[in-house]
Amino acid sequence: MTNPNFENVNANEKSLTKRSALEAIASGNVTEEIQTWAQAELDKMDAANAKRKEKPSKTAVANQSIKEAIFSLLTVKGQMVASNVAQSLNAEGITTADGEPISTSKASALCRQMVEEGRLTVAEVKIPKKGKLKQYAVVATVDAE
Numbered sequence: 001m002t003n004p005n006f007e008n009v010n011a012n013e014k015s016l017t018k019r020s021a022l023e024a025i026a027s028g029n030v031t032e033e034i035q036t037w038a039q040a041e042l043d044k045m046d047a048a049n050a051k052r053k054e055k056p057s058k059t060a061v062a063n064q065s066i067k068e069a070i071f072s073l074l075t076v077k078g079q080m081v082a083s084n085v086a087q088s089l090n091a092e093g094i095t096t097a098d099g100e101p102i103s104t105s106k107a108s109a110l111c112r113q114m115v116e117e118g119r120l121t122v123a124e125v126k127i128p129k130k131g132k133l134k135q136y137a138v139v140a141t142v143d144a145e
Contacts, residue, residue: 062097067110069094071119071138079137081127082108111136 018041021034056064066089073088074080080088086107095101111134114120118139125135 059097063110063113066094066096066102066106067114070107070110070114074120074136074138079123079135081125081133081135082111083133085111085136108134 016033016037021037024030024034069089069092070085073085073092077088083104086102086104089102089107096106111120111122115122115136120136121139123135123137124132126132
């Protein structure tokens with residue numbers, strides 16, 4: 001691709017470079033060639049983002065086992081607030097990927113994620129001397145007849 005319409009472009013330059021395209025955009029000299037290049041760059045960016053979204057992050061992979069433990073715990077014990085979930089997981093010896101005990105905020109965040117996934121329900125309960133807290137429970141499934 002040649003670029004004879006660009007301002008401040010070296011005469012020896014034979015192809016459209018990212019720098020020359022950005023200089024042309026900055027100077028207000030947008031041609032069909034630059035629009036085509038920009039669309040191709042956007043397509044590359046979209047493809048890279050889609051590929052990145054498909055693959056779970058290291059943290060998400062590490063948290064999956066903790067989520068399963070929370071689900072099992074709530075299935076057995078019923079409704080619990082996040083602080084009790086954290087205490088129970090720590091009592092069972094379940095830790096984060098780096099060996100740290102599960103904090104209340106970590107348990108709460110994972111429970112919120114599971115609510116968004118539709119695996120848990122949340123209800124606000126009033127606990128004396130603590131105030132209103134969120135209580136999590138396994139979603140009741142209705143058997144199809």
